[in-house]
Amino acid sequence: MDVFLLILRRDLKIAFRRWGELATPLIFFVIVASLFPLALSPEEAQLRASGTGFLWIAALLSSLLALDGLFRNDLQDGSMEQLALSPAPLALIVLAKTLAHWLVSGVPLLVLAPFLALSFYLPVEALPTLVGALALATPTLSVLAALGAALTVSVRGGGAIIGLLVLPLTAPVLIFGARATDLAVHGESTLGPLYLLAALAVLALSLGPLACAAALRVGLE
Amino acid sequence: MSEFLDMGGYARYVWTAYGITLVVIVLNAWLARRRHAQALIKVKQMDRSELIERTPTVRRNP
Amino acid sequence: MGLVRWFHSLASPPHFYRFARRLSPWLAVSSVVLIVAGVFGGLVLAPPDYLQGDGFRIIYVHVPSAYVGMLAYVVLAGAAAIGFVWRIKLAHAVAVSVAPVGASFTFLALVTGAIWGKPMWGTYWEWADARLVFELLLLFLFLGYMVLRAAIEDRDKADRVSAILAAVGVINVPIIHYSVEWWSTLHQGPTIARLDSPAITLDMLVPLLIVIVGFTVYFAWLVICRLQGEVLERERTARWVQQLLAERAE
Numbered sequence: 356m357d358v359f360l361l362i363l364r365r366d367l368k369i370a371f372r373r374w375g376e377l378a379t380p381l382i383f384f385v386i387v388a389s390l391f392p393l394a395l396s397p398e399e400a401q402l403r404a405s406g407t408g409f410l411w412i413a414a415l416l417s418s419l420l421a422l423d424g425l426f427r428n429d430l431q432d433g434s435m436e437q438l439a440l441s442p443a444p445l446a447l448i449v450l451a452k453t454l455a456h457w458l459v460s461g462v463p464l465l466v467l468a469p470f471l472a473l474s475f476y477l478p479v480e481a482l483p484t485l486v487g488a489l490a491l492a493t494p495t496l497s498v499l500a501a502l503g504a505a506l507t508v509s510v511r512g513g514g515a516i517i518g519l520l521v522l523p524l525t526a527p528v529l530i531f532g533a534r535a536t537d538l539a540v541h542g543e544s545t546l547g548p549l550y551l552l553a554a555l556a557v558l559a560l561s562l563g564p565l566a567c568a569a570a571l572r573v574g575l576e
Numbered sequence: 577m578s579e580f581l582d583m584g585g586y587a588r589y590v591w592t593a594y595g596i597t598l599v600v601i602v603l604n605a606w607l608a609r610r611r612h613a614q615a616l617i618k619v620k621q622m623d624r625s626e627l628i629e630r631t632p633t634v635r636r637n638p
Numbered sequence: 639m640g641l642v643r644w645f646h647s648l649a650s651p652p653h654f655y656r657f658a659r660r661l662s663p664w665l666a667v668s669s670v671v672l673i674v675a676g677v678f679g680g681l682v683l684a685p686p687d688y689l690q691g692d693g694f695r696i697i698y699v700h701v702p703s704a705y706v707g708m709l710a711y712v713v714l715a716g717a718a719a720i721g722f723v724w725r726i727k728l729a730h731a732v733a734v735s736v737a738p739v740g741a742s743f744t745f746l747a748l749v750t751g752a753i754w755g756k757p758m759w760g761t762y763w764e765w766a767d768a769r770l771v772f773e774l775l776l777l778f779l780f781l782g783y784m785v786l787r788a789a790i791e792d793r794d795k796a797d798r799v800s801a802i803l804a805a806v807g808v809i810n811v812p813i814i815h816y817s818v819e820w821w822s823t824l825h826q827g828p829t830i831a832r833l834d835s836p837a838i839t840l841d842m843l844v845p846l847l848i849v850i851v852g853f854t855v856y857f858a859w860l861v862i863c864r865l866q867g868e869v870l871e872r873e874r875t876a877r878w879v880q881q882l883l884a885e886r887a888e
Contacts, residue, residue, distance in 0.1 A: 502806065506799055510789045519785055520803060523778040524810050527817035534821065555813070566806055573798045580682070584692035586757055593753045594677075597699040600746045601673075601856070604739060609862035615867035619874045620883060 358443035359451045366455035369428075379473060380421035380460045381467060388413035388471045399476050406475025407536045410485070411529055413471075414464060418493060419521060421460035422500035425516045426571065430508060439575055445568035453501045453564065461493035477540055484539030484549075491552040492532045498563035499524055505567040509574040528555060649728050651869045652878035658862050665859035672852030679845030687842075689814065696754040698846055700855040704747035704769070707776060708887050710740025710857065715808035720803035730797035731872060733804065734787065739857060740782035748773050749804035770820035779807045793872075 370377055393408040395401060429435040438448050468489055469482045477485070502519035507513025535548035586590060647653045661860050680698035687694040714736045721729030751770050790796035838846075873879050 506786060506803055507789070509792075509795060510786075511797070513789065516782075516785055516789055519778070520782045523775045523782065523814075524806065526775055527810075527813050530817045530821045534824070551817075562809070566802055570799055570802045573795055575800070576795065582692075583727075584686055585692060585695035587693075589693060589753050589757050590695050593696045593699055593750045594681075596753075597703070597746060597751055600742055604860050605741050605833055607738070608860045611864045612867035612870075615870040619870050622874050 358441070359447055362438075362448050362451035363455050366452050368460065370455060370459045375528050376424065377459050381463050382419045382466055383420050384413050384417035385471065387416055392475075395470065403476040403540075406472065406477050407485075407533050407540065409475065410468060410471055411533045411536070413455045414468065414489060415496060415522070415525055415529060416518075417464065418461065418496035419503070419518060421454055422453070422497060422504055423517065425456060425501050425504045426508050427504070430575075433434040435571070436575060439572060445571060446564040449501065449505070449564040449567040449571070450560070453497050453567075456501075457494055457497040461489075461497060464491050464493060477536075480542065481536060481539035484545050488532045488535040488545075488549060488552060491549065492528050493558050495528050495552070495556045495559040496525060498559040498567075502563055502567050502570070505574070508571060528552065529567075531555070537558060647686040648837055649726050651728060651873045651876070652872045652882075654728060655869055655878075655882070658866050661864055662859060662866075663856055669852050669856035669859055672855060674852075676845045676847075676849030676852050678840075679848060684842045684845055685839070688855065690758065693754070693757050696750055698849050700747060700750040700754055701846060703743045703750060703851045704773060706853045706857045707740055707744035707747050707773065709854065710736050710743060711776060711779065711808065711811065712742060714780075718797075721804075722767060722798055722801040727797075727872060728869065730801070731865055731868040732861065733797075734800065735861045736783050736866050737780055737787075739864070741777060741784065743853075743857070744773055746779060748777065768819045771822065772815055772818045775818070776811070779811075783807070795805045818830055827851040835848075 388409050391405070392412075395405065426435060429438065439445055441448075466484050468485060472482060472485055473479070499521050500517070503517035504513075506520060506541060507517055510516070531548040531551045535545045535552065538545045538548065581591075646658060677698060680695055684695070686692050714733050717736065720726060721733060722735060722777035748770065751767075751773065755767065755770070770803045783804055786803055787796045787800045790799055
């Protein structure tokens, strides 16, 4: 537990020092979401119908971007090997790092999303569900993105293929999250998809770090 | 016979599907055999060069 | 006991290679026979469907491809896991060999599914069909595995890292399947004909099963063929390979 908190605090400190890296995924989120109306149409009817989708896809891509450098910085300065050698389980360390990244990239997303949603003419009543669904979904997305980073840690320019590896795996999150938001927009009960999102989050948080740790150990050899 | 080829009006779809299937099946066979053949070639080439490497060279006097 | 020992001996590359050499022709011939027989049954002997007429006959290539695609992914993940956990090189070689074949059959399932869709739904691609979307995601899983392998230079590392990806993928497959099914039932319009409901009678079913078996045997032949090449390359410095070359030269 000490190790967990130690790594968490360390990564948070590093993240705040490099605020540029913090801001990038969030700016990316806003930009991607904003490009959709430009590519399709700014009409209210269209935006209200498709706005949910735009938001979720932007959130997906931004999560991927946020965790791109999760392990690379540590790898470059050698601290990754130290962490792997430590007696603490690597999976726990990975979980702490992922949580730190989620705190700095996922949580601000939850703050920004409602504003973008309103700009897409989504009703105010749907906002709590949107934030709730994103709160359940972003941890899963963070874990999957971390997995992508771990798998490509030994690949030069690995960031490019993380999307190809991880995005198909995010389909269920996208489906349930967008569905929950849609139901809220139409004023219906959203419990089903929210439960499913929660289940996925539990699965991802429990198994994901183990897979990441295994991939890191192989990559570090 | 022509009734068979016509496939109740769906000829275009049925025969295209079967045609593409045939292409994929044959292509896979060709590629798989080629993989095997390429490996054999690589092994033969390497075999010779590896043997040359393994043969001890005579030490030259400086 | 003898059978178990024989099975274990297969994990040894030279034993496997010789066994594969002998088995290969049988697999090739029997798969062709089965496929031809099944296709003949499906195209000629089976009666036309009540709703779809002769158009339903695409089922005899679409369903077997989809089935083999799915089987391939399970084999891929299983072999990769075995290779990872028990460090059996041959298992990793199996995974490498299965990937391109699985991707091909999944691609074929997609294409034949789309062609089938055109006369039935009026469009080549129907996002609302859970099966097509699922096949597409499965194809991406195969491609992801192949791309990751190609990106890592060290072969051992590539083996093991892609094994982790395959394992994560296979856990996801039922989740993706369920979520896409659920999603498509929400969006299915009343005009979409359910493709899997030609009320299938025995004389329609038997050729389908024969083709499925034929495709599976063919898949096995393709994998074993590639596997022989893969094993040779991995083992090229071993003595048994040199002996083999000497034998072949005679």
